[in-house]
Amino acid sequence: MRELPIVKALSAVENATVLDPLVATVQAVVDAALQPRALRDLLHGVPAGHPLHPVLVLVPTGSWISAAVLDAMPGQEVAARRLVAVGLLAVTPSALAGFADWAATHEQQKRVGLVHSAANLVATGLYGASYVQRLRGRQTSAKLLGWAGLGAVGLGGFIGGHLAYRQAVGANHAEELPHLVGPGWHPVAPIDDVPEGRLTQYEVDGERVTAFRRGDGVDVLSDVCSHLSAPLSQGEVTTEGGEACITCPWHDSVFSLRTGEVVHGPATSPQPVFETRVVDGVLEARLPHAG
Numbered sequence: 001m002r003e004l005p006i007v008k009a010l011s012a013v014e015n016a017t018v019l020d021p022l023v024a025t026v027q028a029v030v031d032a033a034l035q036p037r038a039l040r041d042l043l044h045g046v047p048a049g050h051p052l053h054p055v056l057v058l059v060p061t062g063s064w065i066s067a068a069v070l071d072a073m074p075g076q077e078v079a080a081r082r083l084v085a086v087g088l089l090a091v092t093p094s095a096l097a098g099f100a101d102w103a104a105t106h107e108q109q110k111r112v113g114l115v116h117s118a119a120n121l122v123a124t125g126l127y128g129a130s131y132v133q134r135l136r137g138r139q140t141s142a143k144l145l146g147w148a149g150l151g152a153v154g155l156g157g158f159i160g161g162h163l164a165y166r167q168a169v170g171a172n173h174a175e176e177l178p179h180l181v182g183p184g185w186h187p188v189a190p191i192d193d194v195p196e197g198r199l200t201q202y203e204v205d206g207e208r209v210t211a212f213r214r215g216d217g218v219d220v221l222s223d224v225c226s227h228l229s230a231p232l233s234q235g236e237v238t239t240e241g242g243e244a245c246i247t248c249p250w251h252d253s254v255f256s257l258r259t260g261e262v263v264h265g266p267a268t269s270p271q272p273v274f275e276t277r278v279v280d281g282v283l284e285a286r287l288p289h290a291g
């Protein structure tokens with residue numbers, strides 16, 4: 001089946017380097033504004049274990065869709081105006097969460113994300129104008145502006161779908177590991193060859209893992225970062241709250257080495273952790289629930 005023209009256009013936007021100066025400007029503003037890191041973690045959805053932005057956008061989108069339905073009915077002006085206002089109030093937290101996620105993406109995703117936010121900005125402007133017209137009692141223009149805003153919201157939502165499903169922003173990039181690794185124990189390397197205190201990349205049943213040896217114990221995690229697939233073996237070992245952690249080399253997500261839990265975003269999904277043992281001088285690893 002042929003792709004829709006809009007999807008082709010978005011594929012072109014992915015590589016539209018003409019957007020890069022604007023991307024750099026917005027990036028600088030977002031990086032300066034979204035401080036401290038605890039705020040960014042909250043906006044990413046780290047405490048929830050899922051991205052927060054898709055949840056927050058339900059409020060303005062749902063309010064405005066409902067307002068559009070009421071606008072098609074007689075005598076619903078007050079309720080429609082209130083719903084438009086609710087949507088306008090909900091835009092800010094939704095946009096902040098979106099920009100927090102956007103700031104930690106690849107170039108292609110940032111270009112499309114910029115167009116996504118532009119469509120939503122147009123929608124917000126149209127709904128703002130619609131609300132003013134409602135206050136003035138000019139119902140016809142208010143409704144027309146609202147319906148135009150809904151069109152822009154729909155376009156923004158479509159582009160958001162492209163970001164999430166075509167470009168995999170917000171998805172767990174380590175999800176497939178249990179389906180790729182066979183069940184049971186797999187050899188990793190002779191234990192004497194595993195260096196102490198240094199991240200080292202190995203393969204377990206054909207899948208990349210990173211190992212970190214501390215004395216007799218070895219932590220083995222998937223080497224593919226759950227955020228956007230960076231090789232964690234090229235990251236750094238750090239300490240957070242007294243716990244040894246691994247920091248991703250691309251967007252600085254921090255995971256517990258022992259449990260794989262997310263300590264800091266942008267990742268929201270934990271890093272798969274293998275169980276380990278040493279048999280006849282060989283380090284072996286097993287992924288719980290694999291196969």
Ligand code: FES
Pocket residue numbers: 104225226227228229230248249250251252253265266267
């Ligand atoms: S790939 Fe983005 S934090 Fe790891």
